[in-house]
Amino acid sequence: MNIIETHNLTRRFGRTEAVHGLDFSLPAGSLCALLGPNGAGKTTTLKLLMNLLAPTAGEARVLGTDSRKLGEREFAQIGYVSENQQLPLWMNVRQFLDYCRPFYPTWDRGLESTLLAQFALPENRKLQHLSRGMLMKAALLSALAYRPKLLVLDEPFSGLDPLVREEFVRGLLEVSAAGDWTVLVSSHDIEEVERLCDRVALLDQGRLRLDESADGLLGRFRRVEVTGASAETGPVAGWLEWEQAGALTRYVDPAYAGEASERAWRERFPGGTVLARPMALREIFLTLARAGRSETLKGAAA
Amino acid sequence: MKLIWHIVKKDLVRMRLPLALWVLLMVAKIGLGVALRAGDGVDFTWFGRIELYVNLCTWLDGLMIYILVAVLIHGDALVGTQAGWKTRPISGARLLGAKVLGTLLIFGVLPVLISLPWWLMCGFGAHEIGEAMMESIVWQAMFVLPSLALAVLSENFARYFTLTLAVIFVVAVACLLQVAYLPDLGRVSLTVQESRVLVVLALVLAGLAGVVVHQFLTLRTWRSGGLGLAAIGLAMVAASVWPWDIVLHRMGPDPEVARGVSLTLERPSIDRGPNYADTKSIHILFELQAHGVPEDRVLSASVTRLSWRGADGAWLNAVGWARGGPLGLPLRRVLQIPPERVDEETHRFVALRQAEAHARDHQMPATPPVAVPGDAYLHSTVTLNAELADQLPDKLQEGELTTDLELDRPLPLLDLPLKVGLLQAKAARSVRIAKIDLSPVKVWATDRILWVVETHPLNAARWWWPIFRGDWTYGIDGGAGYWEVNRSQGMVRWLASMGMGYSVAVDGVQVTWARIGVQAPRVVRGGKWVAGQPGWVDATTLALVGFTDAVRFSRTLKVERLNEPPKLKAEPAGAP
Numbered sequence: 001m002n003i004i005e006t007h008n009l010t011r012r013f014g015r016t017e018a019v020h021g022l023d024f025s026l027p028a029g030s031l032c033a034l035l036g037p038n039g040a041g042k043t044t045t046l047k048l049l050m051n052l053l054a055p056t057a058g059e060a061r062v063l064g065t066d067s068r069k070l071g072e073r074e075f076a077q078i079g080y081v082s083e084n085q086q087l088p089l090w091m092n093v094r095q096f097l098d099y100c101r102p103f104y105p106t107w108d109r110g111l112e113s114t115l116l117a118q119f120a121l122p123e124n125r126k127l128q129h130l131s132r133g134m135l136m137k138a139a140l141l142s143a144l145a146y147r148p149k150l151l152v153l154d155e156p157f158s159g160l161d162p163l164v165r166e167e168f169v170r171g172l173l174e175v176s177a178a179g180d181w182t183v184l185v186s187s188h189d190i191e192e193v194e195r196l197c198d199r200v201a202l203l204d205q206g207r208l209r210l211d212e213s214a215d216g217l218l219g220r221f222r223r224v225e226v227t228g229a230s231a232e233t234g235p236v237a238g239w240l241e242w243e244q245a246g247a248l249t250r251y252v253d254p255a256y257a258g259e260a261s262e263r264a265w266r267e268r269f270p271g272g273t274v275l276a277r278p279m280a281l282r283e284i285f286l287t288l289a290r291a292g293r294s295e296t297l298k299g300a301a302a
Numbered sequence: 303m304k305l306i307w308h309i310v311k312k313d314l315v316r317m318r319l320p321l322a323l324w325v326l327l328m329v330a331k332i333g334l335g336v337a338l339r340a341g342d343g344v345d346f347t348w349f350g351r352i353e354l355y356v357n358l359c360t361w362l363d364g365l366m367i368y369i370l371v372a373v374l375i376h377g378d379a380l381v382g383t384q385a386g387w388k389t390r391p392i393s394g395a396r397l398l399g400a401k402v403l404g405t406l407l408i409f410g411v412l413p414v415l416i417s418l419p420w421w422l423m424c425g426f427g428a429h430e431i432g433e434a435m436m437e438s439i440v441w442q443a444m445f446v447l448p449s450l451a452l453a454v455l456s457e458n459f460a461r462y463f464t465l466t467l468a469v470i471f472v473v474a475v476a477c478l479l480q481v482a483y484l485p486d487l488g489r490v491s492l493t494v495q496e497s498r499v500l501v502v503l504a505l506v507l508a509g510l511a512g513v514v515v516h517q518f519l520t521l522r523t524w525r526s527g528g529l530g531l532a533a534i535g536l537a538m539v540a541a542s543v544w545p546w547d548i549v550l551h552r553m554g555p556d557p558e559v560a561r562g563v564s565l566t567l568e569r570p571s572i573d574r575g576p577n578y579a580d581t582k583s584i585h586i587l588f589e590l591q592a593h594g595v596p597e598d599r600v601l602s603a604s605v606t607r608l609s610w611r612g613a614d615g616a617w618l619n620a621v622g623w624a625r626g627g628p629l630g631l632p633l634r635r636v637l638q639i640p641p642e643r644v645d646e647e648t649h650r651f652v653a654l655r656q657a658e659a660h661a662r663d664h665q666m667p668a669t670p671p672v673a674v675p676g677d678a679y680l681h682s683t684v685t686l687n688a689e690l691a692d693q694l695p696d697k698l699q700e701g702e703l704t705t706d707l708e709l710d711r712p713l714p715l716l717d718l719p720l721k722v723g724l725l726q727a728k729a730a731r732s733v734r735i736a737k738i739d740l741s742p743v744k745v746w747a748t749d750r751i752l753w754v755v756e757t758h759p760l761n762a763a764r765w766w767w768p769i770f771r772g773d774w775t776y777g778i779d780g781g782a783g784y785w786e787v788n789r790s791q792g793m794v795r796w797l798a799s800m801g802m803g804y805s806v807a808v809d810g811v812q813v814t815w816a817r818i819g820v821q822a823p824r825v826v827r828g829g830k831w832v833a834g835q836p837g838w839v840d841a842t843t844l845a846l847v848g849f850t851d852a853v854r855f856s857r858t859l860k861v862e863r864l865n866e867p868p869k870l871k872a873e874p875a876g877a878p
Contacts, residue, residue, distance in 0.1 A: 047383050050388075050389050051388075052383035052388055052389070053383060071391075071393055072391040072392065072393050072396070073391070075389060075390055075391040075392075076391040078389065080389035082384075084383075084384050085384060085386055085389070086379070086384045086385055086386050087386055088312075088316070088377075088386070090316055095315075099308075099312055100390070102304070102305060102308050103305065103308075103390055103391045103392065104391065
């Protein structure tokens with residue numbers, strides 16, 4: 001069963017199309033990272049999913065309900081944490097939790113206490129006096145304590161120092177291990193989401209560039225370096241970041257398929273030494289982002 | 303409901319500081335009222351200063367309401383994508399319920415609770431407290447409703463303030479356009495004009511409520527704003543062109559007690575008045591004689607309407623005021639005053655002087671010459687502007703004069719001996735004579751001036767609501783008045799209406815410092831005025847009389863012709 005499904009989801013602001021024809025689905029139990037450069041449409045997509053914005057065209061279904069009709073029943077099962085979300089800063093942490101609790105029938109006081117201790121949140125300090133990291137942890141705590149079926153995090157790591165990020169991710173992982181839930185995280189911080197997520201979706205200029213499992217993505221991207229041979233006809237279609245300097249050729253093959261790919265490389269670069277190494281998610285993201293930008297530039301030039 | 307209350311509690315805790323400030327402001331205002339009530343009644347400069355502070359508090363109150371509403375609504379903003387409640391299990395309807403309940407508690411219950419001790423201190427009973435509560439709620443609503451509509455369409459105070467300025471600008475421009483293109487109101491009947499006021503009020507209220515409810519339930523800001531603008535536009539159109547009379551029950555069938563009352567028209571005449579050269583407006587004076595007034599009732603008049611067909615055959619309307627004559631026997635009965643002892647020499651002297659004045663000035667006497675016991679004289683005046691005056695023919699075709707009348711039973715409230723410091727209270731009114739002094743005006747050396755401190759219910763709702771129902775008689779003599787009573791002489795003399803003086807409204811209570819002149823009895827001996835009663839101060843009381851059992855009805859008379867006065871007192875140069 002898909003927890004999130006979008007069909008041709010589109011949102012325009014005036015002449016700017018922030019999200020374009022997004023077709024995306026997130027199965028139950030997935031932990032998905034929504035990646036993309038600034039202005040890719042990540043936050044807009046999440047706001048469309050949370051009914052904070054109305055789609056210009058298309059539709060989104062969240063927990064089986066049209067996102068425009070999300071109501072109390074659905075939001076009781078959704079946790080949403082965003083860097084832009086307004087929190088009642090005049091409350092202290094205890095008052096904030098006391099305020100949120102009655103709205104959720106599934107609120108777990110035990111989990112609340114555990115997370116409170118784990119996040120080391122000072123109960124009697126007002127939210128407005130908390131550091132940014134503490135504030136995000138308080139928001140996360142208020143979104144985790146009722147064990148939501150869907151957790152949506154919008155740039156949760158932005159502006160957090162490494163220590164707080166670590167605590168934040170650890171908290172998520174621990175709760176995640178104990179529960180059956182679906183998580184959708186939008187972020188720039190690829191290293192952090194790489195640890196969290198088993199699925200990656202890449203948005204660029206409002207379009208979905210890829211959507212697949214993290215293992216599949218890491219498995220099919222290889223950075224290839226060939227020495228001592230020269231290509232006869234240039235890069236194969238689909239290869240990215242093609243560079244050639246004398247006898248040295250570099251490129252990224254986004255369709256690595258083990259032995260078959262290696263055989264094809266050797267045939268293409270006869271007499272050369274081919275060295276292929278796996279890429280980290282961050283490298284893949286940068287490669288795809290650069291490719292997307294150059295496509296855009298080409299499109300603009302055309 | 304539990305969750306609604308949960309949100310309300312959160313809002314109340316969040317707003318505790320601004321609320322405390324507002325409460326302080328209200329308490330301070332009441333404190334000023336208490337100070338005025340206990341004041342010396344003489345230092346009118348001090349009264350003026352306190353009145354200034356009271357008025358300042360009143361407008362600060364309005365400003366605070368404007369700010370508090372924004373704080374209440376923006377705590378869970380409806381506009382924008384950042385409000386936390388939008389991704390919590392809180393529906394728009396539930397939030398609306400919470401905000402409405404919060405609004406009622408803050409702006410309805412809280413001011414009433416704060417004012418309650420003040421009302422009780424001023425002797426208010428359940429009825430007066432109910433009225434004062436209504437007034438308080440209407441006052442708050444005047445600020446709360448527009449503020450609510452603006453707050454739900456904005457996400458922060460800067461936007462709220464900008465939107466307020468924009469709406470004020472739009473409404474001002476719309477009003478100017480409306481005035482510029484307004485059809486001639488003189489061609490519209492009074493009842494239709496009143497109907498338009500009602501329709502405009504209803505449209506504005508419905509528009510404001512519609513904006514708030516729609517925005518909470520849909521979060522579609524532009525559509526909600528459009529709804530508000532549409533309501534304003536409709537209200538403007540209705541104010542200009544609404545054609546139907548929806549003022550119901552203007553005057554129902556005559557009540558039993560009024561069936562025998564009739565009017566006859568004694569002397570209709572035209573008076574150009576001293577400013578005719580400038581204004582070209584004229585006054586039409588009607589002197590009416592009432593017949594069949596029950597002996598225990600007082601007849602008073604309020605509005606009079608003259609309708610006639612103009613030269614082009616169209617109906618023309620003009621509204622004027624009517625005033626009642628002496629109260630006659632009913633007052634004597636309730637105050638237990640024996641018949642007046644008529645001094646023959648004095649009576650002859652006064653009658654002669656009045657006749658001389660009448661012959662000299664060709665004017666109607668200021669008061670009716672003789673009061674027939676139980677009946678009453680009424681004066682009615684209709685003022686026509688130059689345009690209407692031009693269309694007034696010598697002989698009116700189908701001219702009609704309709705006068706709204708009221709029969710009341712006099713109700714003695716207080717009867718104070720002329721002694722300083724004694725406070726009497728009854729029926730939510732309190733009176734204290736703060737000082738008694740010789741009159742500074744040396745007309746008669748033994749006349750006295752009373753400095754009176756009084757409180758009475760403001761009764762604004764009671765005045766305005768019936769007027770909007772089209773029953774103008776309510777707006778006239780609903781209040782009580784002071785009478786000088788000297789039973790040993792059989793004398794009763796009108797002094798002043800209650801509330802006439804230096805007066806200020808403090809949370810539903812009108813506090814007034816009045817200066818009232820009391821006349822010593824005098825008689826004519828050998829053509830000269832002399833003292834009529836030594837020790838008259840001890841024999842005189844200050845009676846406060848109200849009215850009860852009001853019965854309202856109207857009478858219509860045919861007016862066929864108007865008499866110009868034989869000679870105008872001061873014919874202005876160039877007058878036709």
